[in-house]
Amino acid sequence: MFKKILIANRGEIACRVAATARRMGVKTVAVYSDADASAKHVQACDEAVHVGGSAPKDSYLQWQRILDAAKATGAEAVHPGYGFLSENEAFANACAEAGLVFIGPPASAILAMGLKAESKQLMEKAGVPLVPGYHGSNQDPALLQAEADRIGYPVLIKASAGGGGKGMRAVDKSQDFMAALESCKREAINSFGSDAVLIEKYVQRPRHIEIQVFGDTQGNCVYLFERDCSVQRRHQKVLEEAPAPGMTPELRQQMGLAAVAAAKAVNYVGAGTVEFIVEQAAYDQPDSMRFYFMEMNTRLQVEHPVTEAITGLDLVEWQLRVACGEPLPLAQEDIRMQGHAIEARICAENPDNNFLPATGTLAVYRKPQAVSFERADPSDASVAVRFDDGVREGDTISPFYDSMVAKLIVHGDTREQALARLDTALAQTQIVGLNTNVQFLRHVVRSDSFATAKLDTALIQREEAVLFNQDPVGVQATAAAVIAHTLAAEQTLAGEDPFSARDGFQSHGTTQRHFTLVQDEQRVQAVLTYGREGLALGVGAGETLPLQFSMQADGLLVQHAERLLSTVHWQGEVAHVFTPRGAARMSLQDPLAHAGEVAEEGGRLTAPMPGKVVSFAVKVGDKVKAGQPLAVMEAMKMEHTLAAPHDGEVLELLYAPGDQLAEGAELLKLSS
Template sequence: MFKKILIANRGEIACRVAATARRMAIRTVAVYSDADADAKHVHACDEAVHIGGSAPKDSYLRWERIIEAAMATGAQAIHPGYGFLSENEGFAAACAEAGLVFIGPPASAIQAMGLKAESKQLMEKAGVPLVPGYHGADQDPALLQREADRIGYPVLIKASAGGGGKGMRAVDKAADFAAALASCQREARNSFGDEAVLVEKYVTRPRHIEIQVFGDTQGNYVYLFERDCSVQRRHQKVLEEAPAPGMTEAMRRRMGEAAVAAARAVKYVGAGTVEFIVEQRHGEMNFFFMEMNTRLQVEHPVTEAITGLDLVEWQLRVAAGEPLPLKQEDLRIHGHAIEARICAENPDNNFLPATGTLHVYRKPRAAAFERALVRIDDGVREGDAISPYYDSMIAKLIVHGATREEALARLDEALAETHIVGPSTNVQFLRHVVTSRSFAQADLDTALIPRESAVLFHQLPVGLELAAAAAVARTLLDERVLAGDDPFSRRDGWRSHGVATRRFAFGFGGEQKEATLTTLHDGALMLAIGTGAPERLSFRTAGADAIELQYGARRMRAAIYTQGETDHVFTEAGAAQIVSVDLLAHAGDNASEGGRLTAPMPGKVISFAVKPGEQVRKGQPLAVMEAMKMEHTIAAPNDGVVAELLFAPGDQVQEGAELLKLSA
């Protein structure tokens, strides 16, 4: 077994690999960029080496720096994690040339499966079912359009060298094909350095089910059952679970054997995932090969939960030349596991990625990663910043239960205990998905999110009354702390006779609201919100940031974190933000920004779709930005005329920068 390995990655996967290595008494070396100088993964390892600038191309993608770091520190092997260089055959080959073990498949297997078109041709020869499509080398746009017309719409354009939803577009009609193709090619070129695409029939009501496979250097192969990854947004996974609901033993065996055939066809070694698209028709399910990811997957913890195995340990043992620890007949499924990806993003704004400091990051009660009922994999700590240089994932929350119903209940409870203040997150959105009819009843397909959109987006799980009552209670508690024992500094409304009245104003749900607090002679508090009748308010502290609150007949426990003028209220029912408004402050002129169109976050301008003087309609695409590895389209908020373009394609811009002017 290795004595020291280098982990060529960052964030939660680097911390995850380091945890297993520590348990196996293997020393670890971290690498880090300028942005990650004090990152959690740096402290999780025994040594750390700086490899370059903040952008991935200046650090985590510079394999010569990584190999130099491994050689300089005496590491015997390199674990690539996932993303970055994990599926780069050139890096795998360079490790071998340097005498380092690449903890992954051989370069030949990565190459065979790395290009979607060629891999599908290989799978066809191996007898693995394929979706009808075009996987050829000729990339002439006119030919691709003809092939799409032949296959029949809807079709799916996918980057041949891609993954993670990048360079992928669904096209419903022939008229939209050319624009979608250009966007896919551009995104593929920027993400993978290769703009080649393939075109496939878009399966309606598809499920995304993948099989975890493992191979060793002695030619042994097993499949560690399946994961359902159907719940997706923008072709990226949101929730993953194992086993797949509705899976029969017969279909599990057929899919597992097909996945092993795929791995055997390329002499695969190590952990890999064979992804299938599953067609649901007339109560039956048919599966087709989609692609093979030649690395450990983000969602591997759900497989670990139901098998009781450590897949990173298996990776290390296989890479060291040991045989697979178990045979196929030794593997069993125990219970049900679900993983939720917690990301810095705004689901109500088309999942726009967010950046910023994690002012509050409180995690649910969790055990160590082995055999845990609730597990957190992350690479950040409270006070860390979510950077625009890398992807938006903050953490993975994994739960395990005896049944799917038990796992669902445990996941919702754990999400309720996850308190994050700083960048926008998808935590509340995840709770809405988990409790939606479709997900709760396992009515799964990749269109679940748009199908359930009415109950997933723009929800206010905590209403104005409870949010305002919590904010008033928090204000009063803070004032008592500040006043201390000085009775003349207290703002508790005490009077020798009569009552005292105090007004509060809040911003909530995009509107301004007012509340009136009356302190009766006996000290009782009566709170009226808006034009509603006064109701009795009582509260007490229940911890550093928590209060127990009763407003009228309603009782709740809330954790409240104040940042500036905003109170972030977390309850069992959900979370809300309520902003305190100073009634004495000058309101300002509230002038509209008119035709300003600004960058929603830091990034690079990819292209403009309009020119100065051009008439545009509301909703018309105006510009495309790239940020956090994804393209974002800036659309016209109203009809108008383009007055001026303020940047050029390729320019880096800051959040809030005005991109172009639009006049009425």
Template sequence: MFKKILIANRGEIACRVAATARRMAVRTVAVYSDADAHANHVRACDESVHLGGSAPKESYLRWEKILEAAKAKGAEAVHPGYGFLSENEEFAQACADAGLVFIGPPPSAIKAMGLKAESKQLMEKADVPLVPGYHGSDQNPELLQREADRIGYPVLIKASAGGGGKGMRIVEKKGDFAAALASCQREAINSFGDDAVLIEKYVQRPRHIEIQVFGDMHGNYVYLFERDCSVQRRHQKVLEEAPAPGMTEAMRRQMGEAAVAAARAVNYVGAGTVEFIVEQRDDGSMNFFFMEMNTRLQVEHPVTEAITGLDLVEWQLRVASGEPLPLKQEQLQIHGHAIEARICAENPDNNFLPATGTLHVYRKPQATAFQRSRVRIDDGVREGGVISPFYDSMIAKLIVHGATREEALARLDQALAQIHIVGVATNVQFLRGILRTDSFAQAKLDTALIERERAVLFDQEPLGLPLAAAASIAKTLLAERATASADPFSRRDGWQSHGIAARPFEFEFRGETKSAQLRYLHGGALALSVGDVSGPLEIGSFPTGEIELMFDGHRHTLNVYEDQSTAHVFAADGATRITAIDRLAHAGDTHAEGGRLTAPMPGKVVSFAVKAGDKVSRGQALAVMEAMKMEHTIAAPADGTVEELLFAPGDQVTEGAELLRLAA
């Protein structure tokens, strides 16, 4: 076994690998960028090396610096994690040339599976089932049109070198093919530098089911069963589970053996995933076709660990060091059911726009160790940390295990309710919404589930105005009680010597201004009116910081966190936020500040569409920023004249930085 390895990655996967290495008494070396100087993965390792700037191309993609760091620190092997250099055949070869073990497959296997068309030709020779299609090298548009006509519509055009849903188009009829092909090729050349495509029959009501495989240097192969990854948005996975609902033993064996055949065809070593598209037929049966092979550990590997009780990173280390696979196929068994939810910094109601910022609050459910735990959290962040614009938006992975799927679902919803994040937008409530849909609860899975359930998944308010307002007021009253003076004339809780006092509140809730009135009754009792809901209000607090609230005939236990004037409310049924409006704080304002425009998140200024002296109209595009690999347009909030541009294209800016000044 290795004595020391370098982990060529960051975030939760680097922390994950470091944890297993520590348990196996293997020392670890972290690498980090400027943005990650104080990141969790640096703390998780025994040693660390700075690579360079915050952008991946300045740090985590600089393999020459990574190899230098490994040699300088005396590491014997490099674990690439996933993403970045994990499926880069040149890096794998460079490791070997430097005398380092690449903890992954040989470069030849990465190359063979790296291009969709070539890999499918290889799978065809290995008798692995393929979706009917064209995977040839001749890219003449007229030929591609004829092939699409032969296959039969609808067809799917996919960039051969693609991934992440880019360079992909569904064509419903013959007349749309030429335009879709041209569009797909433009996107492919811009994203991957290669406009080659393949054409496949578009499988309707498809499920995405993948098989975890492992191979060693001694010619042994096993499959560690399947994962269902059908719940996706923009061709990216949201929820993954194992085993796949509705899977028969016969089909599991057929898919597992096909996956092993795919691995054998390229002399695969280590952990890999063979992904299949599964066609659901009207009679309830299923048929599967090879889609692609990911030549690395997958983000969703923890659900396989949960149902098998195995540590796949330990297997990776053992196989890479030359040991045979720890178990044979007949020794592997499935225990219970596991589901993983990806917690991401993003706004589902705004087309999943990534979010950045500081994790002012980051509370999570109590978790247990890796294998077959009831609740597991894999993350690489901590409270007070920053979600930067340089990397992907995933904050954490929440994995639960239960004896049955129903038990696992209930446990996942309960665990999601215990995740409290303030400072960045997240998809936590969206995930809870998916769990509650009829489609997911009844395991009616396919890749269109989110779109099919759109009406109940987007723009939802789980708690409502009355409870949100009551929670905010309760938080205010408890804070006032904690600081109140014994002098009754200095108290701020509505005490008076006679009569009934009324205290107005005003809020901004879901983009609208709302009002509430709190009445102080005789004997210290409270009554609250919010909209058309009125009634007694009783509040209390627990030593843990939770608030107990009785209003509108219901008792609630809440967590309320204040971020300036906004109260973030977390309850068993969901979470929301409400902002208190303090009219006195703005009473002295006689005019608006003008056009002070700031960056909504850290990022890079791509361009300005205006110059000093230009007159602009409300809603007019003024600048473009790039953050988290996406472009964001900054628009004028009102009519005015540009006074000054405060940055230049290419400049990196922090969240809240003033980009330009606009005079009214």
């Protein structure tokens, strides 16, 4: 076994690899950028080496610096994690030339599977089913349009060297093809250095099911069952589970053997994932499912923990053993599956605003009751809840890297038990300081489609009525919680001095206290009445009801229109309310503080997040219509199109393509 390895990555995956290495007695070396100088993964390793600036191209993609760090620290091998250099055949070759073991597949396998078009041709020869499409080398736009027309719409344009949902566009009709192609190519060359694309039939009612495979240097290859990753936004996974609901033993074996055939076709070594698109005639007809090869990810996947949960195996340990030349620890017939596991990706983003990435400081970061790799080995199948992350309270989520904050993994005897555990764990996850998708994940888990396993990649669009812009707590309950917490805090400050207490006590009659509350830009007036019988609260036009509260071990129990346990974290005048039912924000305001406010002047278009200007679709003097695309920004590895808020004329462009912008920066002036 290796004595020391370098982890060429950051964040959660670097912490996760370091934990297994530590358990195996292997020393670790971290690399870090300027932005990550005090990051959690740096402290998780035995040594750390600075490799450059905050942007990935200046640090984590500078593979010569990483190789120099490995040699300088005496590392024998490099673990690339996922993303960054994990599927870079030049880096894998460079490791070998430097006398370092690349903990991953041979460079030849990375190259063969990294080029989508060539890999499809390879799979066809290996007898693996393929989706109808065009995988040729001729990239003439007119030819690509003609091929799309031949295949029939809808079609999917995919970056040939892509992955992770980047460089991918779905097109519903011929007249939209060229614009989608241009956008796809632009994102592809920025992300992968190549703008080559392939065209495929967009399968109707598709499920995304992938098979975990593992190969060794002796020529053995096995599959470790499947994961269903159908719940996606922007072609990126949101929830992953194993096994796939509705999977028959016969189909599982067929897909597993096809995945092994795909891996053997490129002499695969190490952990890999063969991804299939699965067509289904109906949600409740497993026998109607047909699968087609989509791509192979030649690395460890983000969602590998659900496979670990159902098999009781540590896949990083397998990676290290195979990279050392050891045979696979188990033969196919010895690999067992137990229970059901689900992973939720907790991301810094705003689902109610088209999943716009968010940045900020984790002012409050409370995790559920769970096991993490820092404390135990979560590959133990008895672990019910696992939480993998690479951040701590007080850390900053920057615009330089992916928006994922953490991964929450649950395991149960049945899918129903796993779902219940997932909802409970999400309810216990409290993050303040930036927008996250935690509440959105709870809505998905509770939706009819997910709860009843009616799965396909359009689930989010189909259930959007119950997933977005929801208020699971309600104005009445949120206001009661905010006011009760305010009163509790005042009582705490008063201490034992009865003359300092602001409890409204008087020797006769009643008195009232008025609150102005704001939720989603809507003002609500609340009146708290102090009387001989105690407190009573009226919110808006609602009925005035008694208000009682008491401190419990896990929060403040508030009794108003209903009994609700709540925790409130304050940021200035904004209260972040967390309850078992959901979370909400509400500000408690002084009406005089907002006197004299005027509406923002029209004609402004500002950056909704920190990022880089990719291009402008207009020039000074152009007349535009509301909703017309004006500019494209890039942040957190994704492109975002900014549209005109109203009709008008472009008066001035304030930035140029390539410029970096802060959140709220004005991009252009538009006449009103």
